[in-house]
Amino acid sequence: MSRVLVVDDDPDIVDLLRLRLELAGHTVRTASNGELGWEAILDEVPDLAVLDVSMPRLDGLSLTRRLRGHAETAGLPILVLTAAVQTADAENAIAAGATAYAKKPFSPKALALRVQAMLEDPGA
Numbered sequence: 001m002s003r004v005l006v007v008d009d010d011p012d013i014v015d016l017l018r019l020r021l022e023l024a025g026h027t028v029r030t031a032s033n034g035e036l037g038w039e040a041i042l043d044e045v046p047d048l049a050v051l052d053v054s055m056p057r058l059d060g061l062s063l064t065r066r067l068r069g070h071a072e073t074a075g076l077p078i079l080v081l082t083a084a085v086q087t088a089d090a091e092n093a094i095a096a097g098a099t100a101y102a103k104k105p106f107s108p109k110a111l112a113l114r115v116q117a118m119l120e121d122p123g124a
Contacts, residue, residue, distance in 0.1 A: 002119050003027045003044070007037030007063065008052035008081065013104075017050060020108040024116060034058025038066060045072055048119055050111075053082040053093065061096040068097035077118045081106070 004026045006017045011032070018028045029046065031037040035057040041049065049067070051060035058066075060080055067073040080098040082089050093101040099118060102111055 001025060001027055002048065003029070003046040004115060005029050005031065005037065005040055005046040005049045007031045007034060007040075007049065007055065007060070009033055009055045010052070013052070013081075016108050017111065020112045021115060024112045026115070034060060034063040037063055041067065041073060041076075045076065048077045048079065048115060050079045050081060050115065051098075053080055053089070061092060061098075064093070064096040064098050079111075079115060079118060 004021050006014055006028060007030070008014050009032050014030045018030060021028045029040055031040045033055045037051065038058065051063055053060040064078055064080065067076055067078065077099045078097065080093040080101040081104055082093060082101060083104040090101050100114065102114060
Protein backbone atom coordinates (compact mmCIF):
# COMPACT_ATOMS: atom_id res chain seq x y z
CA MET A 1 0.00 0.00 0.00
CA SER A 2 1.48 3.34 -1.08
CA ARG A 3 1.45 6.48 1.05
CA VAL A 4 0.29 9.62 -0.74
CA LEU A 5 0.30 13.13 0.69
CA VAL A 6 -2.25 15.58 -0.76
CA VAL A 7 -1.55 19.26 -0.05
CA ASP A 8 -4.29 21.65 -1.15
CA ASP A 9 -6.11 24.53 0.52
CA ASP A 10 -9.47 23.59 -1.04
CA PRO A 11 -11.17 21.10 1.32
CA ASP A 12 -13.46 19.81 -1.46
CA ILE A 13 -10.49 18.87 -3.63
CA VAL A 14 -8.74 17.28 -0.66
CA ASP A 15 -11.83 15.21 0.17
CA LEU A 16 -12.30 14.18 -3.47
CA LEU A 17 -8.67 13.13 -3.88
CA ARG A 18 -8.59 11.34 -0.54
CA LEU A 19 -11.69 9.32 -1.44
CA ARG A 20 -10.50 8.42 -4.94
CA LEU A 21 -6.96 7.53 -3.83
CA GLU A 22 -8.14 5.50 -0.84
CA LEU A 23 -10.51 3.59 -3.13
CA ALA A 24 -7.46 2.85 -5.29
CA GLY A 25 -5.77 1.31 -2.25
CA HIS A 26 -3.48 4.12 -1.10
CA THR A 27 -3.01 5.49 2.40
CA VAL A 28 -3.66 9.23 2.19
CA ARG A 29 -2.51 12.04 4.46
CA THR A 30 -3.51 15.62 3.82
CA ALA A 31 -2.39 19.14 4.61
CA SER A 32 -4.15 22.43 3.93
CA ASN A 33 -1.11 24.55 3.04
CA GLY A 34 2.51 24.21 2.03
CA GLU A 35 3.98 24.72 5.51
CA LEU A 36 1.76 21.98 6.96
CA GLY A 37 2.66 19.80 3.98
CA TRP A 38 6.36 20.31 4.68
CA GLU A 39 5.82 19.36 8.35
CA ALA A 40 3.84 16.26 7.33
CA ILE A 41 6.60 15.17 4.97
CA LEU A 42 9.28 15.65 7.61
CA ASP A 43 7.14 13.57 9.99
CA GLU A 44 6.72 10.73 7.47
CA VAL A 45 8.02 10.84 3.92
CA PRO A 46 5.28 9.63 1.58
CA ASP A 47 5.76 7.59 -1.57
CA LEU A 48 4.30 10.44 -3.64
CA ALA A 49 3.08 14.00 -3.06
CA VAL A 50 0.23 15.79 -4.83
CA LEU A 51 0.68 19.56 -4.39
CA ASP A 52 -1.55 22.45 -5.36
CA VAL A 53 0.34 25.42 -6.80
CA SER A 54 -1.69 28.25 -5.23
CA MET A 55 -1.73 27.89 -1.45
CA PRO A 56 -1.22 30.17 1.52
CA ARG A 57 1.92 30.16 3.69
CA LEU A 58 4.01 28.24 1.14
CA ASP A 59 2.92 27.67 -2.44
CA GLY A 60 3.32 24.34 -4.22
CA LEU A 61 6.25 25.40 -6.38
CA SER A 62 8.18 26.70 -3.36
CA LEU A 63 7.41 23.47 -1.51
CA THR A 64 8.58 21.48 -4.53
CA ARG A 65 11.89 23.37 -4.58
CA ARG A 66 12.28 22.83 -0.83
CA LEU A 67 11.65 19.10 -1.24
CA ARG A 68 14.18 18.84 -4.08
CA GLY A 69 16.78 20.57 -1.90
CA HIS A 70 16.30 18.17 1.02
CA ALA A 71 18.34 14.93 0.80
CA GLU A 72 15.57 12.70 2.15
CA THR A 73 12.97 13.97 -0.34
CA ALA A 74 15.08 14.89 -3.37
CA GLY A 75 13.74 11.93 -5.37
CA LEU A 76 10.14 12.07 -4.15
CA PRO A 77 7.66 11.86 -7.05
CA ILE A 78 5.65 15.10 -7.07
CA LEU A 79 2.46 15.73 -9.02
CA VAL A 80 1.62 19.44 -9.11
CA LEU A 81 -1.98 20.60 -9.57
CA THR A 82 -2.58 23.95 -11.20
CA ALA A 83 -5.60 25.95 -12.27
CA ALA A 84 -3.35 27.96 -14.57
CA VAL A 85 -3.54 26.98 -18.20
CA GLN A 86 -0.59 28.79 -19.71
CA THR A 87 2.31 26.76 -21.07
CA ALA A 88 4.67 28.78 -18.87
CA ASP A 89 2.86 27.54 -15.75
CA ALA A 90 3.58 23.92 -16.65
CA GLU A 91 7.16 24.84 -17.48
CA ASN A 92 7.50 26.56 -14.09
CA ALA A 93 6.23 23.44 -12.31
CA ILE A 94 8.74 21.22 -14.11
CA ALA A 95 11.54 23.77 -13.59
CA ALA A 96 10.76 23.79 -9.85
CA GLY A 97 11.31 20.02 -9.81
CA ALA A 98 7.83 18.56 -10.23
CA THR A 99 7.77 15.10 -11.75
CA ALA A 100 4.46 15.86 -13.49
CA TYR A 101 1.59 18.31 -13.45
CA ALA A 102 -2.16 18.19 -13.95
CA LYS A 103 -4.55 21.01 -14.73
CA LYS A 104 -7.63 21.81 -12.67
CA PRO A 105 -10.36 20.90 -13.16
CA PHE A 106 -9.33 17.27 -13.42
CA SER A 107 -10.98 13.89 -13.61
CA PRO A 108 -10.55 12.23 -10.18
CA LYS A 109 -10.34 8.81 -11.83
CA ALA A 110 -7.73 9.97 -14.34
CA LEU A 111 -5.72 11.62 -11.58
CA ALA A 112 -5.78 8.42 -9.50
CA LEU A 113 -4.54 6.50 -12.54
CA ARG A 114 -1.78 9.08 -13.03
CA VAL A 115 -0.74 8.70 -9.38
CA GLN A 116 -0.63 4.92 -9.79
CA ALA A 117 1.48 5.23 -12.94
CA MET A 118 3.89 7.58 -11.17
CA LEU A 119 4.21 5.17 -8.24
CA GLU A 120 4.94 2.27 -10.60
CA ASP A 121 7.34 4.35 -12.72
CA PRO A 122 8.49 7.56 -10.98
CA GLY A 123 9.50 9.01 -14.34
CA ALA A 124 5.93 8.67 -15.71
